[in-house]
Amino acid sequence: ELKVEQNPLFLSMQEGKNYTIYCNYSTTSDRLYWYRQDPGKSLESLFVLLSNGAVKQEGRLMASLDTKARLSTLHITAAVHDLSATYFCAVGKTLWNNNNDMRFGAGTRLTVKP
Template identity: 90%
Template sequence: ELKVEQNPLFLSMQEGKNYTIYCNYSTTSDRLYWYRQDPGKSLESLFVLLSNGAVKQEGRLMASLDTKARLSTLHITAAVHDLSATYFCAVDQYLMDSNYQLIWGAGTKLIIKP
């Protein structure tokens, strides 16, 4: 059974600082997704990582995937208040008959203080 663990679950940081959120998963997969959720809102797709070594960047956020280590990182550079949100990672689990299911991490609540 695939399990996905995020850490930290809660992160409070100052504007201008750098930090990394980690997403570990327990069995083989080469498809991982990062989502953002603002308070009271729905989930928005941030990054789709589809192979070992994949790296995607959008503004101050950069995501990477190491399928051998079963690890993805979401790196925040020079954080700004607007990045305050909850970030979820999710990993594709292959089922039978070409079916897939996303297994979700618990989410990391990020608060960025001025």
């Protein structure tokens, strides 16, 4: 059974600081996703990582994937208040069976303080 572990679950940062959120998963997968969710809102897709060594960056966020270690990281650079949200990683099942459903980590609730 695919399990996804995310840490930390809660993160309080000062503006301007850097930090990394970690996502470990238990079985082989072809796809890893990072989502952002604001309270009561939908899931906003941040990154889709499809191959070992994939690295993607958007603004102050950078995501990477190591499929051998079954680990993805979401690195936050010089945090700003607008980044406060809950961040989920999600791991998809294999591509070949045409099934796209995924399993989510517990989420990291990020608060960026002035």
